[in-house]
Amino acid sequence: MYTYEHPHPAVTTDVVVFTIRDERLQVLLVKRRNPPFTGCWALPGGFVNIDEDIEACALRELQEETGVSGVFLEQLYTFGAPDRDPRERVITVTYYALVPHDHIRIEAASDASAATWFDCTDLPALAFDHDQVIATALKRLRAKLQYSTVAFQFLPDKFTLSELQRVYEIILDQTLDKRNFRRRMLSYGLLAATEEKVRNGNHRPARLYRPQTPGRVEFIK
């Protein structure tokens, strides 16, 4: 047991894990097996250990639920309404992560709780204020697409410009002009053309590009 002179809130991290699957922007949710909100879907997350850095905690949760590491993770917002958890005062520091679609076979690494991907546009009822958290993450992600290279984080090391364009179109939910898109992306000088091409069906093979600074999200504009 741990005692304090003044009451202390509990602190958790919750992570909005985004990926692109089946041409949709999806979020990872887990089914709660304990009260409160037993049986309800919720963001993966948990209590911050007393000697653990907050971001390290988010990374750990991400690793436990998806088996992935080395992916983009950024602090989002801290939610702390006094009544957001019925048990005790819980303040949650939220993060969002972007997982490349070729990494997500590893989802079995989850700790046996049912972890499932949901379309962002078709979410179930969520525990706590997790609907707010996801809404905030979506807003941030959409904004960040416009002034940075975050979109690269959804894709493997090498990708085609059409794949990149699809990422933008799916997240922003609008079609983009192919010529303008390609010119703009290349004009930033943040993509290097490789000599490789991929044959992907009954049509001309597409050139692969790779980020100049893989893993790093650069500002554009």
Next chain:
Amino acid sequence: MYTYEHPHPAVTTDVVVFTIRDERLQVLLVKRRNPPFTGCWALPGGFVNIDEDIEACALRELQEETGVSGVFLEQLYTFGAPDRDPRERVITVTYYALVPHDHIRIEAASDASAATWFDCTDLPALAFDHDQVIATALKRLRAKLQYSTVAFQFLPDKFTLSELQRVYEIILDQTLDKRNFRRRMLSYGLLAATEEKVRNGNHRPARLYRPQTPGRVEFIK
């Protein structure tokens, strides 16, 4: 005494209070009177009460230290390195506030601790990781000048375009072209010209403008 099965961190809020004084961007700091860092300068802040919303806590700290309320306040970032406070684990949710320069006579409302304004470019040694917090706040403020009307929050209800331009110049630390600045600001349609003018010295009086949505920060661009 309060006891928990698992150890809980303490949670504080710290507020970076910005104002423009003497043609400089300044931050409010208080001198610490208790360990750790006794005698050191620090951001105003304190522990979150167990039933208090986090933003309400930041507002309360702001009120206690400056006597001001109804000013712009926005969550900044949550800092929680395990060793950032030598006493116990403390996670701090930071905010930044913008105070109009005509409100800051009220600084005597402070709870007797020495609260003083410092130039952002000439800060003393700071307690904890408060230098990082201020650096983060400055970055956010500069970014936000570019795509929103935050700058209005430094000024009284009515102000001249020259005053507004000075706010931009002081924060961005660069001179701006008067004609381009005025055209751009007016083009957003977020400022209403009043019929009033201020005589301010041996020169032509300047027209006063007021925000279309006072208190609200709008996005531009």
Next chain:
DNA sequence: GCAAAAGTGTTCTAGGTACACCCATGT
């Protein structure tokens, strides 16, 4: 009449948008 800040227009450039056809491949 002079000092001092307020106020005002035009030109140029760069980046964004709109838009239609040929190319390389598999079947």
Next chain:
DNA sequence: ACATGGGTGTACCTAGAACACTTTTGC
């Protein structure tokens, strides 16, 4: 040969940058 997605160029428009003089006031 045809279906499929890959790849390319030009004209237009708008927003931002550069730049200098007249106006109104106080002394």
